[in-house]
Amino acid sequence: MKNIVMLGAPGAGKGTQSALIAKEYGIPHISTGDILRRNIKEGTELGKLAKSYIDAGALVPDEVVIGIVADRLSEADAKNGYVLDGFPRTIAQAEALDKVAKIDVAINIVVGFDVIVNRLSGRRVCVCGATYHTSTLGGRTTCSVCGKELFIRDDDKPETVKARLETYEKQTAPLIGYYANAGILVDVDATGTIEQDFEKIKKVLND
Numbered sequence: 001m002k003n004i005v006m007l008g009a010p011g012a013g014k015g016t017q018s019a020l021i022a023k024e025y026g027i028p029h030i031s032t033g034d035i036l037r038r039n040i041k042e043g044t045e046l047g048k049l050a051k052s053y054i055d056a057g058a059l060v061p062d063e064v065v066i067g068i069v070a071d072r073l074s075e076a077d078a079k080n081g082y083v084l085d086g087f088p089r090t091i092a093q094a095e096a097l098d099k100v101a102k103i104d105v106a107i108n109i110v111v112g113f114d115v116i117v118n119r120l121s122g123r124r125v126c127v128c129g130a131t132y133h134t135s136t137l138g139g140r141t142t143c144s145v146c147g148k149e150l151f152i153r154d155d156d157k158p159e160t161v162k163a164r165l166e167t168y169e170k171q172t173a174p175l176i177g178y179y180a181n182a183g184i185l186v187d188v189d190a191t192g193t194i195e196q197d198f199e200k201i202k203k204v205l206n207d
C-alpha cells in the first residue's frame with residue numbers, strides 16, 4: 001500500500017478521511033495531533049511542551065514533531081504503507097520527511113471556509129482518536145469505539161480557530177506547491193458527505 005500524506009485546512013476532514021483510509025487498506029493512521037493530545041492527557045514532558053503551542057493555535061517546533069514521526073515510521077507496522085494526518089505542516093517538516101520516507105501521494109482536501117467553520121464548531125472528539133460531528137451524534141455524548149466521554153478540543157474554541165487558520169495559510173498551505181512540484185499532489189473536493197468524499201479518495205488511491 002501507498003505512503004500517503006493528507007493536506008488540508010483545519011476542519012477540512014483530514015482526520016475523518018484518514019481513519020477511513022487506514023481501515024479500508026489496513027495501514028496505520030499516524031496523526032501528530034492525536035499523539036500530542038494523548039501526551040497532554042497523560043501529562044508527559046512532551047505534552048507539557050506541546051500544550052502552550054496548541055492552545056495558542058501555533059505549531060509545535062519542527063524538531064519535536066519530526067522526531068515523533070521519524071520514530072513512529074520506524075515501527076514495523078509502517079513498513080507497508082501509512083496515512084500521515086497533520087504532518088508535515090511546514091516545508092522544513094516535508095524536507096525532513098523526504099529524508100526518511102518515500103511519499104507516494106499527497107491528497108489535498110479542498111473545502112470552502114463555510115464548511116471549515118461548520119466542521120470545526122460541531123466537532124467532538126475522544127481521547128482514543130475517534131472524531132464525530134454533532135449533526136450525526138443525535139445527542140449522544142460518548143464514543144462509539146471505546147465508550148469514553150466525548151469532548152470539545154480546546155483549540156476548536158472560536159478565539160483559537162482564527163489563529164489556527166492563519167497558521168495554516170502562512171506555514172502549511174505552501175506544502176500544496178511543494179507536493180505539486182514533486183508531481184504527487186491530488187486535489188479532492190471534499191464538500192460532500194463523509195461517504196461521498198471517501199469514494200473520491202478511494203478512486204485516487206486505487207489508481
Ligand code: AMP
Pocket residue numbers: 010032033034036053054055057058059060061062065085086087088089093155164
Ligand atoms: P491537529 O489535530 O492535526 O489539528 O493538530 C492540533 C495541533 O497540534 C495543531 O494546531 C498544532 O499546534 C499541533 N500539531 C499537530 N501536528 C503538528 C505538526 N506536524 N507540526 C507542528 N504542530 C503540530
